[in-house]
Amino acid sequence: MTTYQDVLKKASKIIDNFDAELILSHVTGKSRAKIFSAMKSSLLEIDEFRFWQFAQKRSKGFPLAYITGIKEFWKGEFKVNKNVLIPRPETEALIEELLKEDLEEKKLIELGTGSGCIAISIANEINNLSIYATDFSIEAILIARENAEINKSKNIIFINHDWREEWLFPSVDFIISNPPYVDKKDIKKNADGIWYEPEIALFSENSGFADIEIIIKKSYQFLNKKGKLFLEHSPDQYNLIKKIANETNFKSVNYKEDLNKDIRFSILEK
Ligand SMILES: C[S@@+](CC[C@H](N)C(=O)[O-])C[C@H]1O[C@@H](n2cnc3c(N)ncnc32)[C@H](O)[C@@H]1O
CATH class of the missing domain: 1.10.8 (Helicase, Ruva Protein; domain 3)
Structure with a gap:
């Protein structure tokens, strides 16, 4: 026994x-x-x-969240599997930052929703915000929809969409994204757990910058006047983000640090 x-x-x-x-x-x-x-x-x-x-x-090194199938994030519990990134605590700061805005009766797009943790957490804080949450992985969209039900979230429309293709969204007041931004070359073979997560959620071409660049350029067209893009990224990408944002005509770019005091988010205003 x-x-x-x-x-x-x-x-x-x-x-x-x-x-x-x-x-x-x-x-x-x-x-x-x-x-x-x-x-x-x-x-x-x-x-x-x-x-x-x-x-x-x-x-x-297999992630615990993929064993239990659950990860806590913000105020909810999210179902996760190998098709979605495990929500990271640092991403909660992106939500905290967005919630400082006046979101009542506004429209928001989330690009790359994965488990849905960002869109769902925001939806549960603000009742009358219309949210469009997108991902090009249909498996991710299915999990995100389940998580919306589990967390009893309303006002989210999930859309299977690739941001490299044409955008057919209405114009919005806010766009938020935690896109893939890691340069595959920077990750050591023995890095804890990361190799079990979907590569499409983590890695991006052009030293990790390819997807961020597309998102900045295309978001500009879809933001209302004074609209804002909230972006998570790696600390060394901030200068390039600022450069592309200026070239794209964004009025201002501000950064926010994570708990380790690393620059982790940029907020671009149109
Ligand atoms: C870093 S994960 C973020 C997931 C979730 N928002 C979070 O913060 O935990 C990036 C997400 O972007 C999606 N993605 C990657 N490339 C994409 C593309 N070209 N179009 C749409 N979604 C994409 C991935 O499937 C993944 O779910």
Whole structure:
């Protein structure tokens, strides 16, 4: 007979304690609190088998969120799978920044919605904002729609769209995007977890800048006067963003730092 305590102790040799607890909670369907209050309970054979399968995967860097299928973000819980990027805590600062704007009765496009975490979090803060959330991955759109239901969000229209193609949107007051902006060459082979996430969500050509450039240029056409583009990017892309924004006639560009004090977002005003 193997108890919860036994597997957690043994697993601590290959993975983090907290991760082991979450995996055990996932395979048994019991909360962590329940597990702690019954450490001497025995584990079903099938659950033990699944526990070790996941623990082994986790020890090789497989992301925990893809094991549990859930990631918390902002005020919600989001279903995730291998087709969507795992929502990052730094992206919450982009939402925080957008929420400083007057969003009542306005229109917003999110480009590259993935799990839907940005669009859904915003929709749940502002009732009467119309949101169009796009992604060229149909698998991502399906997950985003499910997440909208799980989080009871209204006012979002999900659209399967590639920003490299023609844009047939109405003009809007705000555009927000966390596009792929990583230069594949910069990522080390052993970087934690990243290689399990969809490459189309992470990497961009032209040293990570190709998609940002398209988004800046095309967004300008679709923003109303004084409209704003909120963009997440890597710290070293800010100067180039400023240059392209000036060439595209944006009136101003401001940056925001993340919690590590790295420039992580730009806000471009038309
Ligand atoms: C970095 S992920 C962001 C996902 C989510 N918004 C978040 O912040 O967690 C970028 C998203 O852009 C989508 N994407 C990449 N290239 C695209 C394109 N050309 N047109 C539309 N969506 C694209 C990917 O499928 C992915 O879901």
